[in-house]
Amino acid sequence: AAGVIQSPRHLIKEKRETATLKCYPIPRHDTVYWYQQGPGQDPQFLISFYEKMQSDKGSIPDRFSAQQFSDYHSELNMSSLELGDSALYFCASSLPGQGDGEQFFGPGTRLTVL
Amino acid sequence: AQKVTQAQTEISVVEKEDVTLDCVYETRDTTYYLFWYKQPPSGELVFLIRRNSFDEQNEISGRYSWNFQKSTSSFNFTITASQVVDSAVYFCALSMEYGNKLVFGAGTILRVKS
Numbered sequence: 416a417a418g419v420i421q422s423p424r425h426l427i428k429e430k431r432e433t434a435t436l437k438c439y440p441i442p443r444h445d446t447v448y449w450y451q452q453g454p455g456q457d458p459q460f461l462i463s464f465y466e467k468m469q470s471d472k473g474s475i476p477d478r479f480s481a482q483q484f485s486d487y488h489s490e491l492n493m494s495s496l497e498l499g500d501s502a503l504y505f506c507a508s509s510l511p512g513q514g515d516g517e518q519f520f521g522p523g524t525r526l527t528v529l
Numbered sequence: 530a531q532k533v534t535q536a537q538t539e540i541s542v543v544e545k546e547d548v549t550l551d552c553v554y555e556t557r558d559t560t561y562y563l564f565w566y567k568q569p570p571s572g573e574l575v576f577l578i579r580r581n582s583f584d585e586q587n588e589i590s591g592r593y594s595w596n597f598q599k600s601t602s603s604f605n606f607t608i609t610a611s612q613v614v615d616s617a618v619y620f621c622a623l624s625m626e627y628g629n630k631l632v633f634g635a636g637t638i639l640r641v642k643s
Contacts, residue, residue, distance in 0.1 A: 448630060457620055457633035458574070471630055503572060507631075518631060520566075520574040 417441050419521035421506050427527045428496050436491040436524045440508030446470070447489040448518060449481060450505040458505055464489055496528045531556045533623050535634035542611050543642050550606045550637045552621030558582075563597065563604045564622040564631065574620070580604065611641045 420439040428434050440447050446465045450458040460473035464483035475481075478496075483489045493500060503525050507518040532555040542548045554563065565577040578588065580597050588595050592609045608615055618638050622631040 450631075457636050458631070460630040460632070463630060473630060505574060517564075517576055517579055519576070522573050525572070 419506055419508050419519050421504075421521035421524050423524060424522065425525050425527075427529065429529055430496055430498060432496050432528075434493045434496060434526060436493070436504055436506075436526070438489045438491070438506030438508075438521060440487050440489070440506075441519055444508035444510050444519070445487060446509045447483055447487070448507040448509075449475075449489070449491050450507065452503040452505065452523075453499075454502070456502075461491070493526075498528050501526060501528045531558075531561075531623050531625065531632045533621050533632055533634035535619075535621055535637050537637045538635070539638040539640070541640040541642065544613060545610050547607060547609050548611050548639065548641075550608075550619050550621075550639065552604045552606065552634060554602050554604065554621070554623050556623060556625070558625050560626060562624045562626070564624070565595070565604075565606050566620045566622060566633075568618040568620065568636070570617070577606075608639075611639075613641050613643050615639060616641045 419441055422437045426434055438447055448463040449461040451461055452458040461475040462481050463471045467483045478494050481491045503523045505523045506521045509518045534553045537551055561582045563580045567575040567577055578595055585597050585599055594607045596605045618636045620636045621634040624631050
């Protein structure tokens with residue numbers, strides 16, 4: 416069965432650089448969520464999109480922006496990277512209102528900022 | 530506000546022992562969903578179970594079982610006859626409704642020794 420795809424899987428950047436993380440949801444899933452998991456931490460919700468519109472926003476820094484495109488894939492853009500941005504970034508997708516409400520997580524993108 | 534507390538930071542057991550991971554949640558909503566996820570050393574988040582607030586029936590799936598008690602706001606997870614492959618970080622999570630963000634607990638590191 417198709418799963419959530421995230422690219423790249425690993426990314427190394429320097430401080431003050433920019434990074435773009437991509438997420439391809441499961442086909443027919445119209446909701447995408449982004450979570451950030453710092454070392455030894457639990458995943459923290461950043462932002463979500465439903466039908467290409469932002470549906471909820473968490474503790475996402477102003478330096479980050481995200482959007483969902485017409486094909487439902489989503490991109491998380493991160494600028495002026497800081498050491499503290501080093502984390503595992505998860506994307507999840509779901510089909511709200513149907514199924515069992517489960518969010519299907521991608522494998523994550525591990526971002527390292529040097 | 531919603532909150533999930535996993536008081537056990539780390540648990541070590543010997544293979545074949547039973548182990549229970551505790552989860553206590555806080556919410557003012559009457560409709561909510563509880564989840565357990567497993568995060569093995571490889572880093573991905575593996576969905577284990579979802580429960581809605583109206584279904585207090587306990588569930589068993591192989592060596593895994595869950596005990597949901599609204600009276601104590603707890604959703605505990607028991608692994609029977611633990612195995613080394615069960616070693617992972619286990620997260621309990623809460624969401625308010627379908628299509629809503631997950632609020633995670635801090636996680637419990639489970640180490641199963643042979």
